[in-house]
Amino acid sequence: xxxxxxxxxxxxxxxxxxxxxxxxxxxxxxxxxxxxxxxxxxxxxxxxxxxxxxxxxxxxxxxxxxxxxxxxxxxxxxxxxxxxxxxxxxxxxxxxxxxxxxxxxxxxxxxxxxxxxxxxxxxxxxxxxxxxxxxxxxxxxxxxxxxxxxxxxxxxxxxxxxxxxxxxxxxx
Amino acid sequence: xxxxxxxxxxxxxxxxxxxxxxxxxxxxxxxxxxxxxxxxxxxxxxxxxxxxxxxxxxxxxxxxxxxxxxxxxxxxxxxxxxxxxxxxxxxxxxxxxxxxxxxxxxxxxxxxxxxxxxxxxxxxxxxxxxxxxxxxxxxxxxxxxxxxxxxxxxxxxxxxxxxxxxxxxxxx
DNA sequence: CCATTCGCTCAACACTTGTTGACCCAATCA
DNA sequence: TGATTGGGTCAACAAGTGTTGAGCGAATGG
Numbered sequence: 001x002x003x004x005x006x007x008x009x010x011x012x013x014x015x016x017x018x019x020x021x022x023x024x025x026x027x028x029x030x031x032x033x034x035x036x037x038x039x040x041x042x043x044x045x046x047x048x049x050x051x052x053x054x055x056x057x058x059x060x061x062x063x064x065x066x067x068x069x070x071x072x073x074x075x076x077x078x079x080x081x082x083x084x085x086x087x088x089x090x091x092x093x094x095x096x097x098x099x100x101x102x103x104x105x106x107x108x109x110x111x112x113x114x115x116x117x118x119x120x121x122x123x124x125x126x127x128x129x130x131x132x133x134x135x136x137x138x139x140x141x142x143x144x145x146x147x148x149x150x151x152x153x154x155x156x157x158x159x160x161x162x163x164x165x166x167x168x169x170x171x172x
Numbered sequence: 173x174x175x176x177x178x179x180x181x182x183x184x185x186x187x188x189x190x191x192x193x194x195x196x197x198x199x200x201x202x203x204x205x206x207x208x209x210x211x212x213x214x215x216x217x218x219x220x221x222x223x224x225x226x227x228x229x230x231x232x233x234x235x236x237x238x239x240x241x242x243x244x245x246x247x248x249x250x251x252x253x254x255x256x257x258x259x260x261x262x263x264x265x266x267x268x269x270x271x272x273x274x275x276x277x278x279x280x281x282x283x284x285x286x287x288x289x290x291x292x293x294x295x296x297x298x299x300x301x302x303x304x305x306x307x308x309x310x311x312x313x314x315x316x317x318x319x320x321x322x323x324x325x326x327x328x329x330x331x332x333x334x335x336x337x338x339x340x341x342x343x344x
Numbered sequence: 345c346c347a348t349t350c351g352c353t354c355a356a357c358a359c360t361t362g363t364t365g366a367c368c369c370a371a372t373c374a
Numbered sequence: 375t376g377a378t379t380g381g382g383t384c385a386a387c388a389a390g391t392g393t394t395g396a397g398c399g400a401a402t403g404g
Contacts, residue, residue, distance in 0.1 A: 014265070015264060015265040017189045017190065017265060018189065018265060020390080020392085021391085021392065021393085022390090022391085022392095030352090031352065031353050031354085032353095032392090032393090033352080033353065033354080033393085033394080034351085034352060034353080036392080036393060036394080037352080041392080041393085042391095042393095088264070089264050089265065090264075090265070091264075091315065092187060092260070092261050092262075092263075092264050092310070092314055092315075093186070093187040093189060093190060093261065093262070093264070093265050098315060101315065102315055102316065102317060102318070105311070105315070106317065106318055106319070109317070109319050113319075123319050124319060124320070124323060124327075124328075124331065125331060126319065127311065127319035127320050128308055128320075128328065128331055128332060128335075131307045131308045131311030131317060131320070132304035132305070132307050132308055132332075132335075133304070133307065134307040134310065134311065135303045135304050135305065135306040135307015135308060135309075135310060136300055136303045136304055136307060137307075138264070138303065138306065138307060138310070139277070139299065139302075139303030140303070142264055143263065143264075143270060143274055143277070144274065145274060145277055145278065145281070145299055145303060146274070146278055147278070147281050147285075147295050147296060147298065147299035148296070148299050148300075148303070151296060155296075156296075156300065159293065159296065159297060159300055159339065160300060160304075160339070162338050162339075163300075163304075163335045163336070163338045163339035164335070166335045166338045167331065167332070167334075192360080192361070192362085193361085193363085194361085194362095202382090203383050203384080204362090204363090204383095205364080205382080205383065205384080206381085206382060206383080208362080208363060208364080209381085209382080213362080213363085214361095214362065
């Protein structure tokens with residue numbers, strides 16, 4: 001739907017707070033009241049707009065796991081779906097978004113921790129892997145750090161891979 | 173000053189947008205108009221409140237560099253100054269904060285890139301090191317990722333160190 | 345042909361925000 | 375004592391917000 005697309009785009013660009021119903025409506029060439037009629041509230045519009053199904057991690061060996069992680073954080077070809085960007089954009093300033101991201105990352109960390117070679121602190125190592133990748137994604141997609149702009153995602157992935165494997169634990 | 177302390181605290185907790193002059197004034201037991209009289213505008217109050225002098229990187233060898241990086245991103249004892257947290261909290265949703273962080277990270281990346289062993293892509297590797305650490309800090313300090321809470325900063329630093337060295341490039 | 349529904353729009357409400365100008369009141373000074 | 379200054383407060387403004395309820399016009403159904 002046109003409204004959801006405009007909403008997703010604006011939420012990804014400006015975050016929850018700074019995106020107004022009126023702006024979404026204007027971007028979709030529609031009356032603000034219509035947005036309310038369809039979605040009931042700004043929060044609900046946000047929820048619908050950012051809805052994204054996280055691909056579950058199905059990897060068994062570490063190599064595959066790293067690749068799936070890189071992909072799920074947009075560090076391989078294709079980048080992130082705009083809904084995920086919208087969620088990330090708001091996660092530091094919106095309680096609901098923060099909660100969602102926290103449990104979402106938590107789940108991912110649990111998966112990764114379970115899949116890690118039985119090093120010490122698998123849960124902690126997993127958390128570091130995931131948050132480190134999150135940081136790269138933020139710098140790349142949300143902050144536009146200049147040294148990362150225009151760098152193809154695979155190149156980034158290639159440089160990250162060995163470091164992640166070290167962080168994941170002693171080679172099993 | 174009491175106003176600046178309250179402002180810093182609130183900015184760090186809620187970000188620029190969601191922190192109101194009235195809330196800052198109330199927290200400092202002061203009239204909102206007085207805050208304006210002292211600082212002229214909310215933006216200026218923010219600037220003064222988050223002002224923080226980034227410790228320059230003076231390291232020569234990689235080990236020392238990594239330690240300084242960990243420290244400057246709050247991953248060693250002491251955590252980050254509240255002003256830095258406030259800046260980071262707002263960086264995804266406030267243009268001015270985003271600009272500030274981008275150039276600040278850019279500077280840090282340049283320093284790190286210059287100090288790296290002459291691997292290929294030193295600038296890019298430096299950017300990945302810095303943003304990865306940024307991500308861990310966000311997860312730890314701003315998002316409260318459960319697997320990272322209550323973990324002493326040195327422990328985190330210890331696990332990160334080897335991975336960072338790998339990411340920084342082939343051992344010189 | 346009239347009544348009714350349904351998608352949509354308009355204008356407005358209630359509230360919050362940053363910001364300002366008039367004002368007050370105690371201390372200073374002549 | 376009387377005038378003046380200066381730190382501090384009060385009430386208000388103008389703009390922007392999410393949200394709502396009355397109403398419009400066209401399609402639908404009898």
